[in-house]
Each structure stands twice: as C-alpha cells, then as structure tokens.
Amino acid sequence: MRTAVVLLVLLGCCQTGAQLQNEEREINQSTTQPDIWAELTELRDMVVEQRVELAVTKNELGARLQTSESQVAELQKENEAQTLELKLMEARLQTSESQVAELQRENEALRDMVMEQRVELAVTKSELGSTKTELAAAKTELGSVEARLQTSEGQVAELQRENEAQAVDLSAMENRLNSTELQLQEHKTVMEELKSTVEELKRHIAERPKVAFSAALTNAGNVGPVNTDTTLVYTKVFTNIGNHYNPATGIFTAPVRGVYYFRFNSYGSGSSIFIGSALYKNGQRIVSGLDHQTSIDKEDSSSSAAVLQLEERDQVYMLLLSGFIVYDDFHNRSTFSGFLLFPM
Numbered sequence: 464m465r466t467a468v469v470l471l472v473l474l475g476c477c478q479t480g481a482q483l484q485n486e487e488r489e490i491n492q493s494t495t496q497p498d499i500w501a502e503l504t505e506l507r508d509m510v511v512e513q514r515v516e517l518a519v520t521k522n523e524l525g526a527r528l529q530t531s532e533s534q535v536a537e538l539q540k541e542n543e544a545q546t547l548e549l550k551l552m553e554a555r556l557q558t559s560e561s562q563v564a565e566l567q568r569e570n571e572a573l574r575d576m577v578m579e580q581r582v583e584l585a586v587t588k589s590e591l592g593s594t595k596t597e598l599a600a601a602k603t604e605l606g607s608v609e610a611r612l613q614t615s616e617g618q619v620a621e622l623q624r625e626n627e628a629q630a631v632d633l634s635a636m637e638n639r640l641n642s643t644e645l646q647l648q649e650h651k652t653v654m655e656e657l658k659s660t661v662e663e664l665k666r667h668i669a670e671r672p673k674v675a676f677s678a679a680l681t682n683a684g685n686v687g688p689v690n691t692d693t694t695l696v697y698t699k700v701f702t703n704i705g706n707h708y709n710p711a712t713g714i715f716t717a718p719v720r721g722v723y724y725f726r727f728n729s730y731g732s733g734s735s736i737f738i739g740s741a742l743y744k745n746g747q748r749i750v751s752g753l754d755h756q757t758s759i760d761k762e763d764s765s766s767s768a769a770v771l772q773l774e775e776r777d778q779v780y781m782l783l784l785s786g787f788i789v790y791d792d793f794h795n796r797s798t799f800s801g802f803l804l805f806p807m
C-alpha cells in the first residue's frame with residue numbers, strides 16, 4: 464500500500480513541473496511581445512483557469528485517493544491473505560524441500576544401487592560371456608557325442624544284423640547239434656550194446672575151454688606090423704593144452720561138446736612095406752592114410768585131416784591097421800594133432 468501512495472505523489476509532482484515549464488516558455492515569448500499586460504492578463508486568466516483546474520484536479524485526486532486508499536485496504540487484505548498463503552506455501556516449500564532432500568537421498572541410494580547393479584550386470588555379462596563360451600564348447604562336444612552316438616548306433620545296427628545272422632546260424636547249428644546229439648545217443652546205445660556183447664564175448668572166451676594137442680610117435684623106428692588094429696601111442700608130446708590127450712594111451716577125450724579139428728601124418732621107410740593108419744572116433748573109422756612104398760620110392764608119407772563135431776567124452780585116436788607099419792625117429796616124421804574149433 465505504501466508503494467502505491469509514493470507512486471501517486473510522484474505522479475502529481477511531474478504534472479506540476481510540466482506546467483511550470485510551459486508558463487516559463489510563455490513568459491520568454493511575452494518578453495518578445497510589446498503587450499506585456501495583455502500577456503499578464505492572459506497569464507492571470509490562465510492561472511485562474513489553472514487554479515480551477517487544480518481544484519478540480521484536487522477533488523479528482525481526493526476521490527482517487529479515497530479509491531486508492533480503499534484499494535490499498537483491499538490490497539492490504541489481499542496482501543495479508545497472500546502472506547498467509549505465502550507462509551503456507553513456505554511450509555509446503557519446506558515440506559517439499561525436505562521431500563526433495565529425502566528424494567535426493569533416495570536418489571543417491573538408488574544411484575548407488577544402480578552402480579552396484581551395473582557392476583553386477585558387468586559381472587553377469589562377463590559370466591554370461593564365459594557361459595556362452597562354455598555353451599559353445601558344450602554344443603561342440605554334444606555334436607561330437609552325437610556323431611559318436613550315430614556311429615555307435617550304426618555299429619549297434621550292424622551288430623544286430625550280425626546277431627540275427629548268427630541267430631539263424633545258431634538255430635541251424637542247434638538243429639545239427641540236436642540231430643548229432645540224437646545220433647550220439649543212438650551211437651551210445653549201440654556202444655553200450657557192443658560193450659555188453661564184448662563183455663559177453665570176453666566172458667565167453669574166458670569160459671571157453673582151451674583144447675589143443677600135438678605129438679610125435681616114437682624114436683624107435685618101425686611100429687608094426689601087427690595082427691590086429693592097434694592104437695598108436697604118440698609119446699613125444701609137443702603141446703597138450705588141457706591135458707585131454709593121454710600120451711600113455713594115445714587117446715584124446717573131448718572135454719566139451721563142440722567142433723574139433725584133427726590131423727595126422729604117417730611115415731614109412733623101406734621097400735615092399737605098406738603104411739597104414741586111420742583116424743577113429745569112438746571105434747568108428749573116419750579117415751585113413753595108406754601108402755605103398757616101391758623099390759624106387761622107398762620113403763613115403765600119408766596124411767589126412769578131419770573136422771569133427773564131438774560130444775563131451777567122445778574119444779578120438781589113431782589105429783595102426785593090421786598088417787601095416789608106421790615109422791618114426793628123432794625127426795618126428797609121424798605126428799597126430801588136434802584142437803577145439805569152437806564149443807557148441
């Protein structure tokens with residue numbers, strides 16, 4: 464309000480100054496004019512006029528002053544209201560400032576956090592970089608593993624094919640093995656039979672009687688001639704298995720039923736003498752050996768053989784026939800032999 468008053472006073476002064484200058488200029492002019500009185504009158508009129516104007520102006524100014532004062536009062540009220548408002552605003556400002564300070568602190572804290580996070584981000588980035596490298600390496604490894612896997616799978620497939628082929632082979636071999644085993648079983652059976660047969664044969668052979676004899680007649684030269692058929696006693700025994708030939712009687716006695724082989728040789732020496740002997744079984748003549756020496760042919764032999772089926776206790780022997788001779792000496796020229804072919 465004070466400011467408004469000063470402004471009004473200044474406004475009044477300026478107006479008065481301008482009027483004085485105008486008056487002075489008019490006076491300078493009047494001095495040049497001869498009618499000073501006229502001018503003075505004019506001046507006085509002007510002054511009066513100006514006084515009127517001044518009074519009017521004074522009234523106006525009073526009215527304006529009142530207006531101004533009421534305006535000042537108005538403005539004072541407004542000013543007070545504004546002061547109040549200003550205080551409120553100051554309080555709000557303080558609040559705002561403290562909030563700003565708070566926010567700044569928070570901002571700094573946030574900046575620190577951002578810095579930290581940047582650092583972390585950088586670390587994370589570098590970690591990410593190394594992880595990427597590792598990932599690339601892992602990918603490469605995976606690639607090689609995949610390649611190996613493919614190779615392995617190929618090999619597995621190949622092995623499976625081989626396995627299948629082998630399974631077929633194996634099945635065929637199993638068939639062959641089964642048939643071979645079957646044959647083997649059959650052969651085993653046959654072998655068992657053969658074994659028992661062999662055992663039986665062995666037993667048979669072991670149990671089979673062993674019968675063989677061979678003997679020469681005498682060292683005494685001629686035997687005979689005799690008047691009746693006489694048993695020839697072969698005294699020089701070469702072999703007598705089982706002792707079934709009796710060198711004291713000249714008789715062979717069959718120990719078992721069976722088939723036997725007998726052979727004899729009768730020698731003669733000199734002229735006009737007849738060799739004569741015969742093989743007998745139980746008093747029955749079987750084969751004879753007869754020969755007649757001449758003066759040209761002074762030595763002769765007659766021999767024969769026979770296969771006989773005998774019963775146990777059958778007797779076989781040689782007879783010197785009546786009127787004949789048989790000769791023997793250390794050369795063992797006249798012999799009688801026999802053996803069992805097989806029992807029955």
Ligand SMILES: *[C@@H]1O[C@H](CO)[C@@H](O)[C@H](O)[C@H]1NC(C)=O
Nearest residue numbers: 484487488489490491492494
């Ligand atoms: C008035 O007249 C005098 C002398 O003639 C001169 O020196 C002066 O400057 C004049 N004043 C004005 C305001 O013209």
Ligand SMILES: *[C@@H]1O[C@H](CO)[C@@H](O)[C@H](O)[C@H]1NC(C)=O
Nearest residue numbers: 634635637638639640641642
């Ligand atoms: C071979 O013999 C065995 C046992 O006897 C049997 O289980 C199998 O099935 C046979 N195999 C063939 C191919 O005959």
Ligand SMILES: *[C@@H]1O[C@H](CO)[C@@H](O)[C@H](O)[C@H]1NC(C)=O
Nearest residue numbers: 679698699700701793794795
């Ligand atoms: C005749 O037989 C006897 C055995 O009785 C023998 O020792 C001898 O050497 C035989 N003699 C000849 C010439 O064969």
